Amino acid sequence: MNAAARLMLIIALAGPSLSGAQGPRQLAPPAASLGHPAVAGDGAACITCHEEIAASRVMHGPAAAGQCRTCHVVDTSRGVRRVTLKGAGANGETAALCVTCHEDLADRLKQEHRHAPVASGKCTACHDPHGSPFKFQLPVEAGRACLSCHQDIADALTQSYVHPPAAASCQICHDPHASAQPAQLRARSNKVCLACHITAPADRTAADFPLLFGRHSADAMDRLAASGSRILLDASLTVGHPVRGHPIQGRKDPSRKGRPLDCASCHNPHGSAGAKLLRFGATGISSLCIRCHGK
Numbered sequence: 001m002n003a004a005a006r007l008m009l010i011i012a013l014a015g016p017s018l019s020g021a022q023g024p025r026q027l028a029p030p031a032a033s034l035g036h037p038a039v040a041g042d043g044a045a046c047i048t049c050h051e052e053i054a055a056s057r058v059m060h061g062p063a064a065a066g067q068c069r070t071c072h073v074v075d076t077s078r079g080v081r082r083v084t085l086k087g088a089g090a091n092g093e094t095a096a097l098c099v100t101c102h103e104d105l106a107d108r109l110k111q112e113h114r115h116a117p118v119a120s121g122k123c124t125a126c127h128d129p130h131g132s133p134f135k136f137q138l139p140v141e142a143g144r145a146c147l148s149c150h151q152d153i154a155d156a157l158t159q160s161y162v163h164p165p166a167a168a169s170c171q172i173c174h175d176p177h178a179s180a181q182p183a184q185l186r187a188r189s190n191k192v193c194l195a196c197h198i199t200a201p202a203d204r205t206a207a208d209f210p211l212l213f214g215r216h217s218a219d220a221m222d223r224l225a226a227s228g229s230r231i232l233l234d235a236s237l238t239v240g241h242p243v244r245g246h247p248i249q250g251r252k253d254p255s256r257k258g259r260p261l262d263c264a265s266c267h268n269p270h271g272s273a274g275a276k277l278l279r280f281g282a283t284g285i286s287s288l289c290i291r292c293h294g295k
């Protein structure tokens with residue numbers, strides 16, 4: 001309901017004593033004594049007062065079907081009527097509630113590398129439980145759903161050299177919820193990159209192309225993959241770039257403590273001030289090599 005309608009309702013419920021010339025603060029009745037209005041029924045009965053809940057372009061299945069009570073419980077236990085959430089945790093944790101229906105997600109959420117808001121059970125940090133103007137009930141279109149919390153990555157996308165898949169959608173490489181790989185990558189870091197940057201891999205499973213890239217349309221992904229420039233590697237796919245004999249995995253990264261050498265050791269997967277997405281602000285090969293081969 002809109003603010004005016006809500007106010008009218010509160011006034012009506014609280015009786016004539018509150019409808020005088022007081023400011024809005026005094027108008028609000030003590031919630032504990034008033035409680036939620038009596039309700040019989042579900043769906044349409046709720047929407048009479050909560051019409052904004054059903055007004056979104058992309059509605060969530062059960063909310064669209066008017067099954068408000070699959071998630072909400074009208075609870076009158078301690079004399080006060082309240083509408084609570086089924087199985088929700090104390091701090092806005094809804095994961096347990098959500099997976100009662102989204103069972104297929106339960107196993108995926110148990111993977112080792114869970115995204116912070118998912119690990120704390122806050123599904124509603126990204127999804128509106130009722131509906132929104134965008135697919136998956138996200139607050140913005142899916143390709144932009146991450147930038148509100150990741151300003152550093154948003155900044156990378158304003159650099160002179162932007163990686164086309166990062167501009168297209170974060171979910172091409174990252175799972176928004178959890179994965180078996182660090183940074184919720186959809187596959188071990190180099191595998192994600194090689195899917196688009198090697199020519200017809202000898203072993204097609206090295207790319208696992210169909211398994212990568214989540215729910216993006218195969219056409220769009222094929223186009224991105226086809227336009228990625230190819231790098232030269234030997235048959236093991238572990239050596240041969242950027243110069244002959246150079247390893248791209250299986251060693252420690254001398255420039256980043258505790259991290260393995262991989263594509264992201266030299267390239268920023270999101271965007272960079274330097275050509276070829278080089279890291280360290282390197283604008284040419286020489287300023288890059290000395291980062292690891294300094295002495």
Ligand code: HEC
Nearest residue numbers: 006009036037039041042043045046049068072082083084
């Ligand atoms: C007669 C009007 C009316 C009906 C019918 C109604 N609500 Fe409400 N609801 C309200 C008002 C008034 C509030 C408290 C003011 C506010 O914050 O919107 C409220 C608040 C809520 C809240 C916030 C938590 C709380 O207890 O304050 C939820 C959740 C809720 N309603 C769900 C429902 C559901 C589910 C139904 C149907 C089973 C329903 N409502 C039917 C008027 C109504």
Ligand code: HEC
Nearest residue numbers: 043046047050053062063066067068070071092094124129
């Ligand atoms: C899939 C579970 C689910 C269903 C179905 C559902 N809700 Fe909710 N609802 C929630 C959750 C979760 C919240 C808490 C939102 C938050 O944490 O931001 C909520 C909050 C609310 C609130 C509080 C104000 C707000 O907008 O956050 C109202 C009112 C409400 N729901 C009404 C309804 C009505 C009416 C229906 C049926 C048309 C409904 N809900 C169906 C999960 C659900």
Ligand code: HEC
Nearest residue numbers: 060061062070071094097098100101123124127129136137
């Ligand atoms: C009562 C069962 C139920 C609960 C509880 C529930 N969902 Fe759903 N959800 C559905 C149904 C049914 C659909 C529509 C069918 C589908 O697309 O899978 C759906 C669809 C979705 C979609 C869109 C999926 C798509 O492919 O378009 C998202 C995202 C989603 N739910 C998230 C949540 C979140 C987050 C919660 C917890 C706040 C939640 N759901 C709780 C039943 C439920």
Ligand code: HEC
Nearest residue numbers: 095098102117118122123125126136142145171176214215
């Ligand atoms: C950081 C934001 C974020 C959080 C937190 C989040 N999701 Fe999602 N979710 C997304 C995005 C983005 C998509 C769209 C996936 C895509 O584009 O491939 C999605 C898709 C979904 C889908 C439909 C597709 C699928 O993968 O099955 C469901 C269901 C879903 N989320 C449920 C949940 C549940 C349950 C939680 C809480 C445990 C949750 N989400 C937490 C961002 C989030």
Ligand code: HEC
Nearest residue numbers: 115116117125126145146148149170171174176182183184
């Ligand atoms: C509600 C805020 C929020 C949203 C939205 C959000 N994130 Fe995060 N994300 C976090 C927090 C908090 C962390 C943990 C602190 C950090 O590393 O910045 C994190 C960490 C990460 C990490 C680093 C994990 C690691 O192990 O180093 C990645 C990758 C990531 N998020 C990707 C995404 C993607 C992709 C999306 C969009 C689907 C997204 N985030 C949307 C809050 C958010």
Ligand code: HEC
Nearest residue numbers: 146147150153165166169170172173174183189264269270
């Ligand atoms: C082409 C694949 C790819 C795409 C697309 C992509 N990322 Fe990443 N992202 C990575 C890789 C690989 C890493 C690990 C980098 C490393 O090892 O330093 C990473 C790391 C991260 C981190 C961890 C912190 C950091 O800077 O290392 C965050 C947060 C993140 N990505 C968010 C995003 C967001 C938000 C988007 C969409 C705008 C996005 N990513 C798109 C591949 C990608």
Ligand code: HEC
Nearest residue numbers: 164165192193196224225227228229263264267269276277
């Ligand atoms: C979905 C396909 C796709 C994936 C996955 C992908 N890229 Fe790209 N990449 C592209 C496209 C398209 C371009 C722009 C065309 C080009 O110059 O190659 C590009 C450009 C680049 C460039 C700049 C090339 C130049 O000539 O300026 C580098 C470096 C690069 N990618 C590295 C990576 C790394 C590292 C990863 C893994 C973290 C990765 N890419 C994953 C598609 C992809």
Ligand code: HEC
Nearest residue numbers: 190193194197229231241242248262263265266276285288
């Ligand atoms: C040791 C640093 C290093 C590593 C590791 C590395 N690259 Fe590069 N990459 C470079 C340099 C330097 C260039 C620029 C070469 C040039 O301009 O001749 C480059 C160029 C590229 C280009 C552009 C090719 C072109 O035709 O211009 C792509 C695409 C690329 N790398 C992808 C990758 C992928 C994918 C990985 C992981 C499998 C990777 N790189 C690992 C340093 C590295």
Ligand code: HEC
Nearest residue numbers: 242243245246251252254255261265266285288289291292
């Ligand atoms: C991110 C760190 C990093 C950067 C940047 C880097 N390298 Fe390396 N390089 C390594 C590592 C690690 C090895 C393996 C060292 C070992 O085996 O002990 C290596 C090995 C080499 C080797 C020996 C290869 C062989 O045949 O065994 C050469 C030559 C080399 N690098 C040249 C370069 C050049 C040229 C550049 C700049 C284009 C460069 N490296 C940039 C990390 C890096």
